[in-house]
Amino acid sequence: MLHADWSRYRLLFNFVAITSRARMAFKDTYFIRIYDDCDPERIVITESPLFAGLSAEDAPDYEARLDRVCRDVGTWNYTEDETCTLASAESSIRFALECGAAALRLGQGSRDGVPALPTQSPWTRGQRPVTINGLVWMGDIATMSRRMRGKVEDGFSVIKVKIGALDFDAELKMLKTLRDIAGGDTIIRLDANGAFTPQEAMERLQRLAPLNIHSIEQPLRPQYAAELSDLCRHTPIPIALDESLITRPADIERTIDDVLRIRPQYLVLKPSLCGGLGCADMLIRVAESEGMGWWATSALESNVGLAALGAWVDDYKPTIPQGLGTGALYTNNIEVPQLRLEGQYLWYRP
The missing domain is CATH 3.20.20.120 (Enolase-like C-terminal domain)
Known part of the structure; x- marks a missing residue:
């Protein structure tokens, strides 16, 4: 059975990043760890990169939505392309789920966790930049x-x-x-x-x-x-x-x-x-x-x-x-x- 949990992480800029919209010294993002309790060698890490003040889903209950998604992971049939990608109505969470499901379908994962890659291509094999x-x-x-x-x-x-x-x-x-x-x-x-x-x-x-x-x-x-x-x-x-x-x-x-x-x-x-x-x-x-x-x-x-x-x-x-x-x-x-x-x-x- 699949399980998932999430964590928040604050990325710190090397400098104050200035745009016409904002001045940024940091950006908070979220990581979702997905694993199978029957196969502990298959842990993938995927990012749910909420952009505060810009994402359409930026709201106080965002973390509660992450809680619900992680609880629902056990119902995934990740071998089916569309099953889990439709589990969230939020762009950033859906991006994370799409990457995680694709990585599991492709057999990715390790005991320490690896970044989820949604495809295998010449780039992922190091053949071209x-x-x-x-x-x-x-x-x-x-x-x-x-x-x-x-x-x-x-x-x-x-x-x-x-x-x-x-x-x-x-x-x-x-x-x-x-x-x-x-x-x-x-x-x-x-x-x-x-x-x-x-x-x-x-x-x-x-x-x-x-x-x-x-x-x-x-x-x-x-x-x-x-x-x-x-x-x-x-x-x-x-x-x-x-x-x-x-x-x-x-x-x-x-x-x-x-x-x-x-x-x-x-x-x-x-x-x-x-x-x-x-x-x-x-x-x-x-x-x-x-x-x-x-x-x-x-x-x-x-x-x-x-x-x-x-x-x-x-x-x-x-x-x-x-x-x-x-x-x-x-x-x-x-x-x-x-x-x-x-x-x-x-x-x-x-």
């Missing part, structure tokens, strides 16, 4: 310039820059400096985290366009769906939806309808925020059928969740860099020895 983008968090111009130089020196061909927390004129000047540092061959993605207003968004995109920006994530907040749709039709810079995709599994069809109405150029997929792996798969099918690009990004998971994301996205054989370089953000990340970041390449070496 997942290419990732570098990430430059917000800060003053000296700090961001230093971080940009570091990413360029580390060999990143695509670098994502957080914007929206400072005066726009100052940010524009800073971005010009960062473009000079990066050079013309480096691809720059921007992430505004909904910092612009509908009234100012187009003018700001026009001023950013000469910097040869690959894309900008979520220039407007999700509630401005109609304005986002209009912006996507006329934008000089391709727009990627991120926060607009945050949902519960039960609401994924509504989210798909929103995507089809807004028609962005890209989707940024965070499975633990957008309904779990199955819902992220649905969004990818929509994107590809509608000619939209996509990439996957971490929702600041620990190395446990990051390894699961790497395994999942590698199944798609991605051709553009993914946003899975957040493992070095923390001073106390969970050690997953197989997970290695080498420049712009994320490896899993079993």
Whole structure:
């Protein structure tokens, strides 16, 4: 019979991470340990990465919901793909259950517990890496310039820059400096985290366009769906939806309808925020059928969740860099020895 228990863990940032939405010194996450009392050698560890203040399921009773899920694990028939993945209506918990069930089906597990990987692929066998983008968090111009130089020196061909927390004129000047540092061959993605207003968004995109920006994530907040749709039709810079995709599994069809109405150029997929792996798969099918690009990004998971994301996205054989370089953000990340970041390449070496 299967059993499960959960624990909360506080991840500590190496620095105060600044976005237009918040300043973060730590992030709490949850781990679920799943094991069979008839087979003590089969313990898997999976992450339920609630994002406080952002996840659709962020509520005071979240831990009570984890209690219920862990009590129900004994009823799982994990050999059936859908049985346990539908056991929770919450994106982060469903992500954890999908990873755990898949890992058990694949025969993963050890006495000490291993991170649950939802697939077996060339990446999980150490045969190829997942290419990732570098990430430059917000800060003053000296700090961001230093971080940009570091990413360029580390060999990143695509670098994502957080914007929206400072005066726009100052940010524009800073971005010009960062473009000079990066050079013309480096691809720059921007992430505004909904910092612009509908009234100012187009003018700001026009001023950013000469910097040869690959894309900008979520220039407007999700509630401005109609304005986002209009912006996507006329934008000089391709727009990627991120926060607009945050949902519960039960609401994924509504989210798909929103995507089809807004028609962005890209989707940024965070499975633990957008309904779990199955819902992220649905969004990818929509994107590809509608000619939209996509990439996957971490929702600041620990190395446990990051390894699961790497395994999942590698199944798609991605051709553009993914946003899975957040493992070095923390001073106390969970050690997953197989997970290695080498420049712009994320490896899993079993």
